[in-house]
Amino acid sequence: MVLSAMVLLVLAGVVVGAQALSRTATVSNHLSDRISPARTAVVEFRAALADQETGVRGYLLSSQRQFLEPYTRGIGEARAAVSRMRALLSDEPGALAALTAAEQEAGRWRAVADRLIAGHPAGAGPASMAVVLRGQDAFTTVRSRVIALDERLAEIRRDGRADLDRSRRVRDGVFLFLAAVLLAFIVVIAVLLRLAVLRPLSRLSAAVRRVAGGDFEHRLTPHGPADLARLGHDVEAMRRRLVDGLAASQQARDQLEQQRRELERSNADLEQFAYVASHDLQEPLRKVASFCQLLQRRYAGALDERAQQYISFAVEGATRMQSLINDLLGFSRIGRVHNATQPVDLDLVVAQVEDGLALAIAESGARIVRPALPTVHGDATLLTMLWQNLIGNAIKFRRPQGEPVIHITAAQADGVWTFAVQDNGIGVDPEFAGKIFVIFQRLHPRDSYPGTGIGLAVCKKIVEYHGGHIALDPAYREGARLTFTLAAAVPAAVPAEDAPAPAG
Template sequence: MRVGVCSTLAVLAVLGAVGAWALARTASISDHLVGVRSPALVEAVRLENSLVNQETGVRGYGLTGRREFLEPYTQGVADERAAVARLRRLVGDEPAARADLDRVLDRAEAWQARVARPVVAAQGAEAGRVLEGAGGGKGPFDAVRTSLQEQQRHLTEERAGTSDDLADTRRLRNGVFTAIAAVILLVAALIFEGLRRGVTTPLERLGADARLVAQGHFTRPIAATGPADLRRLAGDVEAMRQRMVGQLEFSEKARTLLDEQAAELRRSNAELEQFAYVASHDLQEPLRKVASFCQLLQRRYGDGLDERAHQYIGFAVDGANRMQVLINDLLAFSRVGRVHNDHDTVDLEAVLEATLDTLSVPVEESGAEITHDPLPTVVGDRTQLGMLWQNLVSNAVKFRAPDRRPAVHVSAERDGDVWRFAVTDNGIGIGPEYTEKVFALFQRLHTREAYPGTGIGLAMCRKIVEFHGGTIAVDPEHEGGARVVFTLPATGADDSRTTVSAGTGRPAS
């Protein structure tokens, strides 16, 4: 194959060189014909016309003696000089043409000296006598005519020879390019046949095997045929098939293991559900009994107990109540994404209003002013989003500053494919060093006596937001209170509403 390619390239190189020479030769001869031969013949004719005009003017002056008949002679002399200058420039490199021109000029000069100038120099009727004395000037001017005819015949022959050379060169050029075209067609046919045998057919076979593998026949081997490159490609495809078979076997084993783990997870979830039931009923029942009997003991035997005993009973009742609250909060935290998991379109405006109705008592007691931007509709679980609003708004009201009236604002803005919400208050705020700590379970920044709670609220908020595909964080740059920012995926439709003031949770007038 390499020998064939090299031979073809050598033939094309030779033909290309000959073709380039033929093109250059054709252009050179054509330029010479157009730029030298034809103009030289034209100038020779003009030179003849200028000499004929001179002879006509001299003869007319000699016969009439009138000076106006010398006008053709005067113009002919000027035309002769111009034609001679152009002819010398055109035939300067050709000795024969220069010799012809010199012969014409010598004979013209002889006629000028013997006839033309003496007649022109004579006055009136004397010009006729001078002309008759020169025999009418016919003999010398016939010699000029003869040399002009020889010059034009030679120039015509040279022009015809150049035209023949141009025709021969054009035939050579056409033949060379025809040969080049034939060689190219032959090479194209050979290349096509070679590609069909060496590339197309092996590729079709390789493609057929690959399609069978793609259809699920993973055990079918890939045959390696054709040139070395295609054999290497087939080998790579075969290696990929073998690796795919290995990965399928591994995936099958992994799927079996995953099914076993899923069954184990279902069993574990069932046990977790049972534990949740026990925690919500059986574990809370002893706590209710402890609190009830302690209170009954205090009422029945209160007169016989000292102040320390009353204090101890109060501690026991408070501990039991806090344990109940903690268990309920832990149960609510565990149910996020497990029990409440009904994704549907949720009107956040309506959910927030319901939340504000639920929190109406602490809101009214604190005198908090709660406002919000128009809230959109999102896809999510209504119960969990209600828990999210309740925890964020209640925290904003609970952690209020003692020297000012609580003010809470809920903002919402579209940011590409998500809605960005912010709950901003003017309370005691959260230090930058605690912006991550507050989202951990049971993490409290204040004593229980100062601000009651279990420390689960913001952890539950993070779990709810992340379950819905969003993020939540505390804005560390906000001053004069706290700002909790979270995102939820957008549904693609904007929902504009009226801003409300939520001391009562109803639209502001």
């Protein structure tokens, strides 16, 4: 209500002030654009009449025609001045009447002057003083009319100035009144804000701080204006939701704690299983394989070909079971046994992998092309397993003809390194892009390519343990291209896409 009243008052003051300003501007423009130029024209009119009188008197005293030139010129100037004054004083009837009287009197004087000039031919000698004085007496009446016109314009100017002063006083009074009323309204609004808003808001703020301090059971009771009361109710509703959320969160934490304990027990069981699998389960397999081999050697001559084949199958199955158990144990140990995170120089890691695969590289004629690799955060043993599996797979799954070429690239962005291992081998169909990372999933028969089918599953687990992501690039069809990411340990000083240098 106070703001509405203030707006109405300001609008009313603006209207009154605008009228006062308009009136001030009108009076000021009238004085400057009409009255002042009209008074200037009166001066010109008087000067033109004086030139006429001077020309007539000079002619009468000298009888020479050149003295009539001011008279002729003055007539034109007087008419121009009268025309200009009529245009300027069109809204001043009193001044126009005075101007008409002066113009008529000037016309009568010119009639007298023309008779005097006509009655005294050129070269007749000086006229008598009676003739000259008759012209001067006739001009005195014209001069008085012009003076009356000028006094009338001066009076109009004085009235205009007085009107202008009144308009200015009204304008200043309106503005001062508006300033005083606005100041009073500001004081009233400040008091109302203090009583109706700030005080209830302070109480609400204190209650909110109490809740924020941990007293979530403290209820908020808002007071004050409707908007502030609605805000208080909204805060109270938020407090209740927070209390409900905290209760649900505590229940969830209890459930998580219970699940953590169960997971710890499950991990302990898994550790026990790993121990049993690595000792108790492998021992019978070793015995089966050993005794089958002894049986094959001792009774080689007594057994027929089918029996020899059966024994070979048994030895092969036991050996394969041992490999599967060892690979499964290695897979389960990722992140549990090897978990020492530290800066790892991948350049050194890949060089060690190349040394370990030197025989396979030499036999296949493989060529590894790579840049200088960066340092990353991770476990050195796990990262060695990662690169060994990736490079080993690129060599294993080569084409029957031609030498395998393996390209390794690395690029950094936002503190993360993206690596790619690309070969020219038999490749992987994009429809199997997800299957190749599943444990013990093979795309080829065992007699075509050896192994248990766990290598890429190990790579996936190692990369995800380091917070990265590994995937097959389906757009690359000249072989296989695997990309993965690792966190950088230090900023790269040299761009990773520098010209690669062959290694291996």
